[in-house]
Amino acid sequence: MTGIRVEGLSKTYRRGLAGERVRALVDVTLTIAPGEAFGIIGPNGAGKTTFLGCLLGFLRPDAGRITIDGRAPDDLAVRAATGYLPERLVLDRWMTGDEFLAYHHALARLPAASRRAEVEAALERVGLAGEAGGRAIRRYSRGMLQRLGLAQAMLGRPRYLFLDEPASGVDPAGVVLFRRLLSELAHRGVTVILNSHQLDQVERVCDRVAFVKAGRVEAIETVAAGAAHARVLRVRVVVGASLPVTYERLTALAGEAGAALLDLNGAEARFTVADDAGAARLLEALIRAGVPVAEATPEESRLERLFLDSSPAGSPTEPTPGTT
Amino acid sequence: MNVTLITTLWRQRFTSAVRMALMAMLCGFPVLALAFVPGAGLSLLGNAQGLMLTLGAGMIGQDVSSGVLQLLCARPVKRSDYVLSRWLGVALAGTAISLLQLAIGAALLTARGAAPSAQQIVLFGAGRLLECGGIAAVLALCSSLIGGFGDLALYLLASLGAGILQMAGQVKHWLWLDRFAAELLGSLTPGIDLQRLVAASPMPWFPIVSYASTVTLCLALAIVMVNRKELSYASG
Numbered sequence: 001m002t003g004i005r006v007e008g009l010s011k012t013y014r015r016g017l018a019g020e021r022v023r024a025l026v027d028v029t030l031t032i033a034p035g036e037a038f039g040i041i042g043p044n045g046a047g048k049t050t051f052l053g054c055l056l057g058f059l060r061p062d063a064g065r066i067t068i069d070g071r072a073p074d075d076l077a078v079r080a081a082t083g084y085l086p087e088r089l090v091l092d093r094w095m096t097g098d099e100f101l102a103y104h105h106a107l108a109r110l111p112a113a114s115r116r117a118e119v120e121a122a123l124e125r126v127g128l129a130g131e132a133g134g135r136a137i138r139r140y141s142r143g144m145l146q147r148l149g150l151a152q153a154m155l156g157r158p159r160y161l162f163l164d165e166p167a168s169g170v171d172p173a174g175v176v177l178f179r180r181l182l183s184e185l186a187h188r189g190v191t192v193i194l195n196s197h198q199l200d201q202v203e204r205v206c207d208r209v210a211f212v213k214a215g216r217v218e219a220i221e222t223v224a225a226g227a228a229h230a231r232v233l234r235v236r237v238v239v240g241a242s243l244p245v246t247y248e249r250l251t252a253l254a255g256e257a258g259a260a261l262l263d264l265n266g267a268e269a270r271f272t273v274a275d276d277a278g279a280a281r282l283l284e285a286l287i288r289a290g291v292p293v294a295e296a297t298p299e300e301s302r303l304e305r306l307f308l309d310s311s312p313a314g315s316p317t318e319p320t321p322g323t324t
Numbered sequence: 325m326n327v328t329l330i331t332t333l334w335r336q337r338f339t340s341a342v343r344m345a346l347m348a349m350l351c352g353f354p355v356l357a358l359a360f361v362p363g364a365g366l367s368l369l370g371n372a373q374g375l376m377l378t379l380g381a382g383m384i385g386q387d388v389s390s391g392v393l394q395l396l397c398a399r400p401v402k403r404s405d406y407v408l409s410r411w412l413g414v415a416l417a418g419t420a421i422s423l424l425q426l427a428i429g430a431a432l433l434t435a436r437g438a439a440p441s442a443q444q445i446v447l448f449g450a451g452r453l454l455e456c457g458g459i460a461a462v463l464a465l466c467s468s469l470i471g472g473f474g475d476l477a478l479y480l481l482a483s484l485g486a487g488i489l490q491m492a493g494q495v496k497h498w499l500w501l502d503r504f505a506a507e508l509l510g511s512l513t514p515g516i517d518l519q520r521l522v523a524a525s526p527m528p529w530f531p532i533v534s535y536a537s538t539v540t541l542c543l544a545l546a547i548v549m550v551n552r553k554e555l556s557y558a559s560g
Contacts, residue, residue, distance in 0.1 A: 053556030084398035090391035107399040
């Protein structure tokens with residue numbers, strides 16, 4: 001297994017009557033190692049879905065090359081090892097949930113002998129066992145559809161799992177379930193490619209993340225590297241504590257710990273720290289000085305910080321028609 | 325060919341109440357007529373065009389426009405297999421219904437003391453088989469060109485257009501236009517007149533070659549069209 005290799009990938013669409021060219025992907029080059037959980041994030045219209053479409057062989061690139069385990073993405077051997085959950089999930093509404101999974105089990109060329117058991121196990125895994133599995137898909141809620149879609153994608157233990165906004169429309173319990181399942185898959189050595197706007201989910205599941213903007217991969221970061229980025233730490237002190245917490249005192253303490261006080265608003269202060277170690281030093285300094293710290297939380301997740309860094313002034317880029 | 329795709333298509337088609345009602349009407353009325361019209365023969369059962377349009381409409385386009393095809397193509401299924409399975413599924417379903425209609429019709433005629441000969445029954449059944457295969461191939465091509473049930477509109481428009489051209493050719497005495505329209509109409513309902521074929525000596529090869537080439541060409545073009553499709557909403 002050689003994983004996924006993308007070299008010089010470009011894709012252009014033609015739009016409108018005048019055939020205006022819209023560049024969806026521009027010279028994308030990256031590799032995804034086998035067993036890696038790889039996230040794709042970026043603003044709307046960045047080209048994420050186009051990239052996923054090319055990886056799955058649904059779209060024909062104008063230039064460049066994609067190989068998955070050394071084969072073309074539309075090679076049947078690759079398809080047999082692939083699971084896919086699309087963002088705009090459309091299922092055969094006339095089927096029941098278990099019929100739908102049995103259908104995809106058969107399409108995936110999995111052995112008929114194990115079909116029933118594997119379908120039941122898949123439904124169980126996503127919390128659709130029992131009555132829900134036998135219900136017509138047209139009666140499913142959005143969250144149930146998404147769960148069924150994930151069950152479908154995981155059929156047959158795929159080696160590559162492509163997930164486009166998997167937790168979209170899912171309730172909080174479902175989000176937790178999805179996160180647990182994705183973590184399990186990642187630990188089992190499945191190569192997970194996750195396109196999601198839910199940055200906390202990407203952060204918890206992925207090893208590396210690509211930031212896509214205007215069709216280009218702006219940066220590829222290991223998620224742990226996010227700790228190296230400066231961030232804002234919000235510290236709340238115990239209200240009514242005997243020690244007076246003044247702006248000057250906090251500024252001095254922050255300076256000693258290599259941090260900086262941004263503002264103090266009642267019982268809450270905001271500091272900038274260099275990284276995780278800087279946050280720990282600041283908290284240590286505050287506690288040693290007797291500041292009654294009640295709570296300390298990073299203002300943004302690491303990926304949020306990376307995401308904002310990749311978008312100037314934290315603003316989303318102008319969506320490019322048809323590229324998401 | 326993919327058996328899963330064929331059987332799933334059948335289940336989808338035969339669980340649609342509207343489709344079933346239409347097919348029951350299209351097949352039932354000729355059989356009823358056969359039961360009550362004196363001196364009627366199997367020819368009263370007509371052709372399979374209506375049945376095939378009801379059965380085959382949207383056979384590919386529906387999957388494309390709904391987005392189901394994307395998920396299907398993520399599976400180890402060749403797109404050519406998908407097209408051929410759709411064609412075969414519709415053709416076989418149409419043939420099975422036609423044969424059921426034929427069996428009921430033959431039984432009614434027998435009960436009325438006007439039993440058709442074995443040769444008549446075999447030729448009618450084989451003719452329907454070829455007709456169903458031919459129309460299914462044309463519908464597969466139309467369905468690969470346009471989404472949803474647009475194939476039905478495309479087919480009917482082409483039939484109407486050919487009919488108008490034929491009429492114009494006959495009125496103006498333009499033989500070339502008349503012939504062109506007749507060929508176009510023939511291409512929309514590929515079939516072989518087996519009665520004439522069996523009766524002729526030597527056997528004329530033109531209708532056989534013409535039928536086979538029309539079906540092959542339609543299927544080949546449908547496969548090309550489906551292969552060329554970009555299956556991502558991002559492509560618009």
